[in-house]
Amino acid sequence: MRSANEISAMVLKAARGAGLPLGCAEELARAAPVLASTGDLICVTGVLELACEAPSFEQGVVKGGHPVQAVVAWQDLTAAGVKAKLECDVEGALLSALCERVSVVGPFEVDETLWVNLSQFAAKMLVPESEASRLAGAGAGLSDND
Amino acid sequence: MSAPELEIAPQKALRPPSSVMRLRRMGAMFPTRLSFLRTLMRDLSANNVQVERRVWRMDDAGFGHAVYSVSLGGYDYSLVAISTDLPPDLRTDRVIATAWDSAYVLYDGIPSEAEIARIVASAPKQEAARFTERDLVLSRANKSVRLFQHVTDALKSGVQPDEAMVRDVGYLMRTTAVYGNGKFGIADRGHIAARPCLGGPFAAEMLTVWLIRGFTHDLAEHVGGAALDAKLKRHLGIGNSTGLGMAPFLVSHPRLLDSWMQVRETALARIAALPTLKSAQQAKILDLAARAGRHLNEWSVPDEIAAERIAQLQRDWPAVQEMLAVKLAMPEPISAILDAAEQWFEDTQELLIALLLEPFGDLIDGLTECMANPYGAELDPSMPIEDLKALIKRDWDWATALDFESKEETAQFWYVSEAKQEPRLGLRHEEDGAKLESPLDIARQVANLATALEGAQGITAELVLKRPDLRFAVRRVQTLAIAPYGEIRDNMIADRCLPIDMLRCKLSFFGAAKFDPKSDRWTRITLCQGAPLFDELASADDWWLPCFGE
Numbered sequence: 190m191r192s193a194n195e196i197s198a199m200v201l202k203a204a205r206g207a208g209l210p211l212g213c214a215e216e217l218a219r220a221a222p223v224l225a226s227t228g229d230l231i232c233v234t235g236v237l238e239l240a241c242e243a244p245s246f247e248q249g250v251v252k253g254g255h256p257v258q259a260v261v262a263w264q265d266l267t268a269a270g271v272k273a274k275l276e277c278d279v280e281g282a283l284l285s286a287l288c289e290r291v292s293v294v295g296p297f298e299v300d301e302t303l304w305v306n307l308s309q310f311a312a313k314m315l316v317p318e319s320e321a322s323r324l325a326g327a328g329a330g331l332s333d334n335d
Numbered sequence: 336m337s338a339p340e341l342e343i344a345p346q347k348a349l350r351p352p353s354s355v356m357r358l359r360r361m362g363a364m365f366p367t368r369l370s371f372l373r374t375l376m377r378d379l380s381a382n383n384v385q386v387e388r389r390v391w392r393m394d395d396a397g398f399g400h401a402v403y404s405v406s407l408g409g410y411d412y413s414l415v416a417i418s419t420d421l422p423p424d425l426r427t428d429r430v431i432a433t434a435w436d437s438a439y440v441l442y443d444g445i446p447s448e449a450e451i452a453r454i455v456a457s458a459p460k461q462e463a464a465r466f467t468e469r470d471l472v473l474s475r476a477n478k479s480v481r482l483f484q485h486v487t488d489a490l491k492s493g494v495q496p497d498e499a500m501v502r503d504v505g506y507l508m509r510t511t512a513v514y515g516n517g518k519f520g521i522a523d524r525g526h527i528a529a530r531p532c533l534g535g536p537f538a539a540e541m542l543t544v545w546l547i548r549g550f551t552h553d554l555a556e557h558v559g560g561a562a563l564d565a566k567l568k569r570h571l572g573i574g575n576s577t578g579l580g581m582a583p584f585l586v587s588h589p590r591l592l593d594s595w596m597q598v599r600e601t602a603l604a605r606i607a608a609l610p611t612l613k614s615a616q617q618a619k620i621l622d623l624a625a626r627a628g629r630h631l632n633e634w635s636v637p638d639e640i641a642a643e644r645i646a647q648l649q650r651d652w653p654a655v656q657e658m659l660a661v662k663l664a665m666p667e668p669i670s671a672i673l674d675a676a677e678q679w680f681e682d683t684q685e686l687l688i689a690l691l692l693e694p695f696g697d698l699i700d701g702l703t704e705c706m707a708n709p710y711g712a713e714l715d716p717s718m719p720i721e722d723l724k725a726l727i728k729r730d731w732d733w734a735t736a737l738d739f740e741s742k743e744e745t746a747q748f749w750y751v752s753e754a755k756q757e758p759r760l761g762l763r764h765e766e767d768g769a770k771l772e773s774p775l776d777i778a779r780q781v782a783n784l785a786t787a788l789e790g791a792q793g794i795t796a797e798l799v800l801k802r803p804d805l806r807f808a809v810r811r812v813q814t815l816a817i818a819p820y821g822e823i824r825d826n827m828i829a830d831r832c833l834p835i836d837m838l839r840c841k842l843s844f845f846g847a848a849k850f851d852p853k854s855d856r857w858t859r860i861t862l863c864q865g866a867p868l869f870d871e872l873a874s875a876d877d878w879w880l881p882c883f884g885e
């Protein structure tokens with residue numbers, strides 16, 4: 190079982206690791222607990238494999254690009270009162286989770302393989318450290334025996 | 336029958352965010368009666384909370400476990416405390432440690448034997464274990480070896496511990512992490528957000544910390560085989576070591592930061608509007624000023640910068656007291672005092688503000704209901720680009736004026752370390768890893784946004800469709816327009832950025848005092864010093880900046 194906050198934080202890191210622009214990664218992270226609540230979190234790993242490209246918007250149609258970016262862009266336009274259609278291959282669960290903007294309270298069951306997969310994307314944002322950077326970077330001493 | 340008229344307390348203008356939200360000033364903050372610990376103590380008192388020690392299974396050396404329960408706002412909560420024998424070579428107060436003297440879980444309800452056994456087995460492993468939604472908070476603490484040993488030795492030999500040593504150290508144990516909100520499988524904040532008394536920011540964490548403090552007293556008395564003098568006990572708070580891990584929180588929660596600051600600034604604006612003060616209120620302020628002076632004399636730290644600031648505070652304070660004696664009887668006295676305080680440096684001003692809030696609970700305590708904020712940062716996709724530009728011009732001059740081509744303004748970068756997945760700060764021009772930096776470079780991102788907007792037209796939705804890389808910065812700009820205290824108005828990647836200032840701000844909202852910086856990026860603090868003991872909740876609200884023995 191994973192808490193909603195854990196799921197959201199993990200997906201934010203994974204989406205950044207996959208190269209999604211931060212502002213879009215945040216949208217996916219917000220949607221992630223909703224996906225987990227319906228057992229649909231698996232669709233996240235699918236979209237993380239895809240190339241991160243902005244969609245096009247021509248003649249009233251949002252088309253192409255990364256599905257998360259396309260859905261977010263289409264939603265923005267619609268919310269701003271711009272008539273727009275979405276032509277994008279995106280799973281229904283992901284589409285509705287990105288659009289719904291509800292918040293849910295965990296915990297939810299998350300498949301361990303899926304979690305490991307997300308962790309691998311997230312790990313791309315981690316910086317390996319040397320002992321020197323560890324000491325300088327955290328600025329702490331080592332002993333607490335006082 | 337007509338509806339009763341709403342009575343809104345008059346208030347002066349709030350101090351502007353351009354002054355309040357600077358790192359230097361945030362790094363000078365003191366705890367106030369609006370701090371989360373103080374609010375919790377008032378709630379515990381109002382609810383007539385009794386702490387029950389349900390389980391005490393400790394061997395003579397003080398190793399074993401205990402369970403304490405309280406009933407609060409219609410719910411039961413229990414602290415499960417585990418004390419283990421830790422070899423000195425494993426004792427480090429950094430978050431990256433793997434073993435501790437003691438471990439804790441704040442449990443939702445009264446734990447069964449099976450649940451106690453589960454927690455006793457898992458809590459000592461901390462991050463390496465998994466927890467359940469019945470576990471609300473996870474924490475651990477190490478002994479102040481020097482003081483714990485001294486206190487228990489003294490009690491064993493039939494005497495009370497040395498007062499000077501108790502005064503100088505101030506705690507028997509210090510926590511090195513207090514985890515809430517879903518970490519490692521514990522309950523999401525959503526579980527308790529709507530509950531009475533526990534829905535405020537970090538209320539569950541503060542309850543945990545206060546219960547841990549009481550446990551450390553019980554443990555020392557158990558090992559020492561005698562009771563500690565109540566005066567000494569009251570002075571024994573709970574220490575805490577806090578490092579960089581806490582710093583990004585303020586940046587990633589702009590709406591929440593705005594609420595905390597607005598509550599404090601609104602409280603200040605309310606008391607500034609008071610036309611006159613009663614003589615009892617004047618006397619209380621003078622009394623508190625004297626106490627603050629004694630507190631400053633008890634606050635001694637090795638860090639050079641911090642020590643110099645404390646010394647400056649000590650030098651300023653007699654003049655502050657003289658000024659108070661003159662101004663308190665004047666019309667609009669608080670306003671006059673705030674004007675007069677302009678002559679001193681930030682630390683003196685902030686100490687004075689924390690002090691001035693103290694006697695006016697009736698007027699300002701209710702504002703703490705607004706400390707929690709369920710809202711996140713939202714994007715307004717319909718905003719015309721012209722409006723976005725105007726917002727940047729109005730609110731972000733402190734960011735757009737900086738030269739991000741210079742080494743000074745880009746000297747540092749925030750990142751998450753591979754080894755322990757903890758936030759760290761590196762030197763951009765000397766270390767690798769800046770390509771993976773964490774987004775605390777808000778000022779630079781908004782400066783880039785401002786450049787990108789030159790010549791742009793249309794609406795926000797069209798902009799972020801083509802430039803999704805700007806979406807984050809756009810959201811920050813739009814959020815600051817509705818949450819004016821939500822942004823730290825300094826460049827967090829500049830060479831002059833001291834993370835300790837962010838820590839001090841957040842910790843002061845917790846109610847921490849006796850800041851004892853160990854570098855510019857981690858600090859020890861004391862919580863609950865002078866706070867009511869388990870059996871003292873009836874009179875629970877006069878322990879702002881406590882002094883030993885009072």
